[in-house]
Amino acid sequence: MEIKEALKQLSIYNTLTRKKELFKPINYPNVGLYVCGPTVYSEAHIGNVRTFVTFDVVFRYLTFLGHKVRYVRNITDVGHLVDDIDEGEDKIAKRARLEQLEPMEIVQKYTNNFHDVMLLFNAIPPSIEPTATAHLIDQIEMVNRILKNGFAYEVNGSVYFDVEKYNKQHPYGALSGRKIEDLIANTRDLDGQSDKKSPLDFAIWKKAEKGHIMRWPSPWGDGFPGWHLECSVMSTKYLGQTFDIHGGGMDLKFPHHECEIAQSVGADGKEPVRYWMHGNMLTFEGSKMSKSLGNTFTPLELVNGDHELLEQGYSPMTVRFFMFQSHYASTLDFSNEALKAAEKGYSRLTNSLNNLNNISYKTGNQNPEKEEQVNKLIDSLFLEMNDDFNTAKAIAVLFELSSIINSFYDEKIQVGEISEDTFNRLKTIFNAFIFDVLGLKVESNSDNSTLDQVMEVLIGLRQSARENKDWALADRIRDELAKANIQIKDEKGKTTYGIIK
RNA sequence: GGUCACGUGGCCGAGUGGCUAGGCACAGCUCUGCAAAAGCUUGUACGGCGGUUCGAAUCCGUCCGUGACCUCCA
Known part of the structure; x- marks a missing residue:
């Protein structure tokens, strides 16, 4: 499909600069997109879905505009600790102990679960889905580069990133808008328990204590990589030292993404990312849904209505559509009323889509105003998506087109008022936005x-x-x-x- | 305590210095044996108080309220 150049001017809100910027890929038409994937230690919850569905649309729309996107989304299968970044137990090791399974069984189980959920919500799998445990050599290599550049130090078999030293040469905290003095002032004393020189420092390699069930040999003894390291390593490996877009949930901005920047700059001396994108959180009754607060539900519970907070089940496409009615950077509040509204709205949209696909064009008295109106609305679909992936506005435009489509279908307006070219354009683009860009599917009520x-x-x-x-x-x-x-x-x-x- | 968001009609939720967002619900209409479904149409909202402006819901100040991050979470 040919798309006019004027309709391809995509702007992205860059969290790093806090401005909307025109998107210019480093190597047009290739685009590198990295998204922080899940830590596979428990079932995916509906908040995870929002983030990955958001970036699914980013991937889809970039592709739709003709870019060749390499989409990398990792699986974190080691290194993510439970309580404190550097002092807790590994999440996967803990789960393995509780379920009495090999850690890799935990990883496999919840990776499968994650994939099932992504499929359910019609998210396209990434081009590369690397895991941390499969990149230990690369991670050890990056630790070495950081050590060599003097931004890390080894203590008792662990290696820590030296944030204060790094900060003297490169600003630390630019992404999340933090100043190192404030960070220091706000840190709790760790009662001298830590090997770290400063509480701000973070582990890039962690010594495995006796009995720790996840361990790999390294120049510093048996251990495992720090949580933030994998993303720096794998984005560099597959997308290069500087790549186009890095995405993730808002909650990862600090410290995870801040640490990623520090590691990449510390190892290779280059700013890793051109455009940082952060998706916002889901709330329920006004507070953030999170695993730690326990106010989440799983996608399956949502679909089946199998949760005390849910009055009924909501189909995956209803949920997907519901999420797109707000902008990805806004929080979105879940409620039965809002979901039911989305359910009806979505069914209205698919009804119009069916109507459109059942209209056969007949020539008639052309009406230049109608012709212009329809073409302008079609253009708006692109313009709204170009404005930082504004799915909410794009959907509003789809509804405006729906009214016109239904009027054609009911013959309240003759389809011949627009030219055949415009009618075909309407049909192609309307279908494409629903299926290819928004990634919605028509769900039939019964296959019975x-x-x-x-x-x-x-x-x-x-x-x-x-x-x-x-x-x-x-x-x-x-x-x-x-x-x-x-x-x-x-x-x-x-x-x-x-x-x- | 520090930093940063947000407060939009009955509900959800975009957006913006002047021109209808959109969806759901409500209402009216069309269709129909009646009804439902479906479709069409309508609704003039932007936390309080000041200020800037010809003009502010949109900018500035202030107050109130809510939330997020500052240890884990997408």
Whole structure:
């Protein structure tokens, strides 16, 4: 599909500069996109879904505009500690102990779960999905480079990044807007327990204590890599020392992403990322959903309605659509009312889509105003997405187009008022935005062909009754079916049915 | 305590110095044997108080409220 240059001017809000900037890839048309993936120590929750669905659209839209995107999203399978960045137990090791499994069994189990969830929500798999444990040699190498450059020190088999020393040459905290003095002033004393010179320092290699079940040999003895290191290593390895876009949840901005920058600059002397993007959090009743607060639910619970906070289940595409009705950088509050509204809205949109695909073009009296209106709305779809992936506005435009489409379908407006070219453009772009850009799928209520056949019989019987003006029987069929949650829909010329939720 | 966001009509939620966001709900209408479904149409909102401006919901100040980050979480 040919897209006008004027419709390809994408702007991205860059968290680093706090400004919207025109997106210019380093090696057009290639684009490098790195997104921090999950730590696979427990089931994915609905907040994870929001972040990855957000970047799914980023990936899809960049591709749609003609970029060749290499999308790297890691799996963290070692190094992420439970309580304190450098003092807790490894999350995966802990889970392995609790479930009495090998750590790699935990990793596999929750990686599978994560993939299932991503599939359920129709997120395209990344081009490369590297794991931390498969890049230990690369990580040890990066630790060596940082040590060689003097930005790290070894103590008792662990290696720490020297934040204060680094800060003398490179500003630390630019991404999250922090000053090192404030950070120092705010840090708790660690009661002299730590090997670290400063509480701000973070482990890039951690010694494995006796009995620690995740350990690899290194120049500093048996140990495992620090949490932040993998992302620096794998983004550098697959996307280069400086690449285009780095994304992740807002909660990773500090310290995780700040540390990534420090590590990359400390190792290779280059700013790693051109555009930083951060997706915002999901809230429930006003407070952040998070594993630690325990107010999350899993995607499956949401889909099945299997949670005390949920009045019913909401289909994956309803949820996806719901998420797109707000901007990725805003918090989004979950509620039954809002989800139900999204469910109806989404069904309205897919209904219009079906209508559009069932209209056959007929020439008529062209109306230049209508022609211009339709083309302008189509252009707006691009312009809204170009404005920092504003899915909410793009969806609003889709609804405006829906009204026009439905009017064509009902022949309240003749489709011949617009040219055939414009009609074809409308059809192509409307479909493309829904399926390719937003990544929505049409979910059918029933794939049950037996039920379809039964309903065909009942609808036929009712139709005969109506033709005989036997309203009592016709209404009885309708009402009895309604009791069984099946709704009869009399449309023009034909009758269909739907399952009431 | 420090830093930073946000407060939009009944609900959700965009956006912006002057011109209708959109969805849901409500209402009216069309269709229909009646109804439902579906579709169409309408609704003039931006926390309080000051200020800047010809004009502010949009900029500035201030107050109130909510939230996030500052140890883990997407």
